[in-house]
Amino acid sequence: MPGNPLSEEIYLQRTRKRKGDVRGHYFRDQTAIIHCRPFRRLKHKTQVFFAPDNDHVCTRMEHVMHVATIAATLCKGLNREGWNLDTELAYAIGLGHDLGHPPFGHSGEEAINEKLVRKGSFCHEMHSYRVAEHLAYGGDGLNLTYAVKDGIICHNGEHFERSLVPAVQPNRLEEITARDCLPTSYEGCIVRFSDKIAYLGRDIEDAVIARLIAKKDIPPEIARGLGSSNSEIIEFCVNDVIERSKGGDAIRFSDPAFELLLQLKRFNYERIYYHPKMRRTAEFCRRILHSLFDHLMALHARCGRDFGKYPESGIPLDQAFGRRREEMDPFYSRTGADAETAVTDFVAGMTDNYALEAMKQITLPPPLTFKA
Known part of the structure; x- marks a missing residue:
C-alpha cells in the first residue's frame, strides 16, 4: 500500500523543539488544540444556522468533532484493508481544521473578506493555520507538528474532488495564500473528504429542524442512493470511500457516489444556504x-x-x-x-x-x- 511521500522527520517537525512524552506526537497535538481558547470558542460559533434556539442544532465545535471522528473511522477502515494510516494524525487535523473560522459561519468569512478586498482576501483555512501557528497564546502558537498544520491549511471544505493523492513536495505553509494547495499526507486528504461528508448530511437534518425544508423535499435519487438522514449519509460515504480506495494509491469516491454528493451539494445550496x-x-x-x-x-x-x-x-x-x-x-x-x-x-x-x-x-x- 502507498505511504506518505515525505519523511517522518518532516511530518514531525515543530516550530520549537520539545521533548516527547507518553502521549506521542499527534495525540499531544490533539490535546494542545482541545485546551486552547480558540477551540473553546467554537462552541459559540455558527456552523450554518445562526444563534439557534435549539440545543441540538450543529455548532462549529460539533462540526469539527464530526470531521475528526469520520476521518479517524476512514483511517481505521482503510488500515483493515492494508493501508498504514495514522488515526491520531487524522483526528488532530480534524479537530484543528476550523480553529480560525470567524463568527456567523461563511457569512462572517465573506464579510471579513469584503473588508480586506484591497489588501488580499480572508480564507478560514489560512486563518486556522495562523491561529494554530501564531495567534494562540499571545503569538507563541500551539507548536503543532508540520503534518497537522499542513492538513489544517490544506483542508479546503468547499472544493469537491472525486479522488486525492498527497502533494509530493513539502508545502511552504507561511507562503500559502490560496485554497489550491493539496495536503502532503493521506491523512490530510482524508480530512478533506471527511469535511464534506460531515456537513452535507448534518445541514439537511438541521434545515428540517429549522423548517426550511421537509424530509420529503430531498430528491428521491439522493434519498435512495445516499440516504435521507445524517447517519445514513455518513455510513454510505465512509463505506464507499473505503471500498473504492482499498488496493489503490488514492483516497477516492466511486463515480456514482461522487455524482450523488454533487447533487446533494447543489440541493443544499439551492434549498438551504441560499434560502431567503x-x-x-x-x-x-x-x-x-x-x-x-x-x-x-x-x-x-x-x-x-x-x-x-x-x-x-x-x-x-x-x-x-x-x-x-x-x-x-x-x-x-x-x-x-x-x-x-x-x-x-x-x-x-x-x-x-x-x-x-x-x-x-x-x-x-x-x-x-x-x-x-
Whole structure:
C-alpha cells in the first residue's frame, strides 16, 4: 500500500523543539488544540444556522468533532484493508481544521473578506493555520507538528474532488495564500473528504429542524442512493470511500457516489444556504461585522500603541481590544503587522454571542444611574 511521500522527520517537525512524552506526537497535538481558547470558542460559533434556539442544532465545535471522528473511522477502515494510516494524525487535523473560522459561519468569512478586498482576501483555512501557528497564546502558537498544520491549511471544505493523492513536495505553509494547495499526507486528504461528508448530511437534518425544508423535499435519487438522514449519509460515504480506495494509491469516491454528493451539494445550496431566510440573516451578520471592523479600525487609528488610551471610552469592547493588542504587540512588531491585520485577527476570533454583545456596546448608550 502507498505511504506518505515525505519523511517522518518532516511530518514531525515543530516550530520549537520539545521533548516527547507518553502521549506521542499527534495525540499531544490533539490535546494542545482541545485546551486552547480558540477551540473553546467554537462552541459559540455558527456552523450554518445562526444563534439557534435549539440545543441540538450543529455548532462549529460539533462540526469539527464530526470531521475528526469520520476521518479517524476512514483511517481505521482503510488500515483493515492494508493501508498504514495514522488515526491520531487524522483526528488532530480534524479537530484543528476550523480553529480560525470567524463568527456567523461563511457569512462572517465573506464579510471579513469584503473588508480586506484591497489588501488580499480572508480564507478560514489560512486563518486556522495562523491561529494554530501564531495567534494562540499571545503569538507563541500551539507548536503543532508540520503534518497537522499542513492538513489544517490544506483542508479546503468547499472544493469537491472525486479522488486525492498527497502533494509530493513539502508545502511552504507561511507562503500559502490560496485554497489550491493539496495536503502532503493521506491523512490530510482524508480530512478533506471527511469535511464534506460531515456537513452535507448534518445541514439537511438541521434545515428540517429549522423548517426550511421537509424530509420529503430531498430528491428521491439522493434519498435512495445516499440516504435521507445524517447517519445514513455518513455510513454510505465512509463505506464507499473505503471500498473504492482499498488496493489503490488514492483516497477516492466511486463515480456514482461522487455524482450523488454533487447533487446533494447543489440541493443544499439551492434549498438551504441560499434560502431567503438564510440570505436575510447573512445580511444582518455582514452589517454587524462590518460595523465592528470599522469601529475597531477607527479605535486603532486613535490609540495605536498607546495602550493606556484604549480604556478611556468606557466601552468594554475597546478595553478588550486594547488588552489583546498589547498582548500581541511583540508578535505584530516582529512581523510588521498593520492595523487591518490586528483588527482582522480580533474580529475573526469573536464568537457569535460576543459579536452581538459588542454591537450593542457600540450602538446603544450605557444606562444612566440615578440616585434613589
